Amino acid sequence: MDGLFDVPGAGPAPGTGSLSANTHSSAPLAVRMRPRTLDELVGQSQLRAPGSPLRQLIEGDRSMSLLLWGPPGTGKTTIASIVSQQTQRRFVEVSAVAAGVKEVRAAIDAARSELARGGQETVLFVDEVHRFTKAQQDALLPGVENRWVTLVAATTENPFFSVISPLLSRSLLLRLESLTDDDVSAVVDHALADERGLDGAYTLDDDARAHLVRLAGGDARRVLTYLEAAAGAASDTHIDLSTAETAVDQAAVRYDRQGDQHYDVISAFIKSIRGSDADAALHYLARMMEAGEDPRFIARRLVISASEDIGLADPTALTTAVAAAQAVQLIGMPEARLNLAQATIALAVAPKSNAVTLAVDAASADVRAGKIGQVPPHLRDAHYAGAKKIGHGKTYVYPHDEPFGVAEQQYAPDVIENATYYRPTALGAEAAVKERWERIRRLVRGR
Known part of the structure; x- marks a missing residue:
């Protein structure tokens, strides 16, 4: 049946049907080397720990459906095979790419009939379950609810967005991490x-x-x-x-993630963005990605660059960089390379301003120099009993009651009353910010 694969038991113990139990010398190396026990599984220490839900399921031979969420090649299919092999169950695989509702129901009906005859329980493995429609996922529910099958469903996408709630609530969700x-x-x-x-x-x-x-x-x-x-x-x-x-068919990338190349390439990447050369920035991004650099590290540097080199010249730059960082966490590589590339181009072509960097550095320099005056009395907390008796908040002017929503009053301590930290440029969107900030500053300071 197209899209449906039944792997019967093989070997000395009947019912140990699994992918690994039926391999042969001509099978691909990745198939031949599939771990046969949980202890042979590489990585995923959180799942293999004594007393973990997965170990309890396998060693306690419990009937429980699993939803495995993780990047490709982290062991999702292998775990399904181990469950079937170590619990003496039939292994049936349904491909979410090729199978429809008919194939799903046929697999569950066959498992139910096997149980009715006193035969083996069935592990039903559904790879890429996120590709199933709602109707196809609904078809899995009777088998799961009645425990006619032990469902092991695998997905590379966030199951809270791609798997129906009834199936989620009836399955144990296990998160698989990328291998180191x-x-x-x-x-x-x-x-x-x-x-x-x-x-x-x-x-x-x-x-x-x-x-x-x-x-x-x-x-x-x-x-x-x-x-x-x-x-x-x-x-x-x-x-x-x-x-x-x-x-x-790919040359080795000369890149040491702990050495000079790591720092040199990321430095060139950020400086290319700062210099508005999108092509050069993409080159360095590609070098890092092809060398296996941690995409979260790249995303963090983009978020920093959005404020350090662009700031309010393009206020959307920070939003774009943060969204790319979240996308890296949500979908992982290699798909997240598109999000990183989009953010890189957006930041490279954006108007540049380091006014935010200079402003916070200047403010910090004054603080470190000891320019830390008393908070003006009218700005101090006046919510507790007796606060106004000692002058707290007594002359505070509520800005929303004033024309234009701006009140003339002193906000800074006396020691820095006339300090000017933020000096906006006339570049990009910051030109409008500059004009507005200068008007506001005159109103606030009564000039």
Whole structure:
């Protein structure tokens, strides 16, 4: 049936049907190396910890539906396979891309019939469940509610936006984190040595390993695919950097995330934005992304640049940068590269002003120099009993009662009464701010 895959039990123990139980020597390396137990799973320590819900489900053989949310290659399909294998259940996979309501109902009906015959329970794995329509997700509910199946649904998108509430409330939501470079490197080492993998037949240079790990971007499946391609391209049993570059058709990016390149490239990136060269900024952005730089680090620097170099010359710059940072958290890489690129271009072409930076630096310099006078009495808190008797708030003028909503009165302490920190430029939207601020300042200070 198109879009529906039933993997029956295999091996010495009947009912251990799973993806890993039925692999063969010609299967892709990523399939052959799929972990068979929870302890073999790389990363996701929060899910593998003693007493964790996932461990209780597997070791306690409990019937509970799971919703796995995380980036690609973090182990969602693997966890579904482990659940079926370690709990002696049939494994049935439904593809959200190819299957419809008919296929979903057929899978659930088959699982129900199996139970009625006294047979095995079924793990129903739905990959990319966010691609299911509401009707297709509704079709899963009877099987989940009556526990005819143990549903394991996987999604790379926020399930609170893409999965219907009834299904969410009936499932245990588990968040999977991106694998670290160390995790991905451990996957490579295991595949090189394990008899299911390359079985010690190849050696891998350190720089070639680093190249494959960087390109994987925290995706274990991807790094195994790259490793298999590199092994196939090797002329002997040795995989060097040149072979790795040829195999994945991508040159290694010379970039050290803890060294000079990290600081030099991000410096050039910010200075290109400040200099309004969108093309150069995109070049440095691409270098960082291709080298596997933490996208959250890039997003943070964009947020800083929006205020440091643009400020009120384009007040939307900060909104754009913050939105990009939130998008990185929400959807992750590689899709978030589009959000980072959009923010980079927007900031690069925006009018520039460092007036905000100069203003806060000047104010801080005065504070550090000891210019910290008393708060004027009319501005002090006057909400507690007896405050007005000691002069607090007594002569305060409420701005909303004044023409134009601006009151003439002293706000700053005496020591900095005449200080001018914010000096807006005449660039971009700040030109209008400059005109308004100068009028307001004259009204407030009675000039």
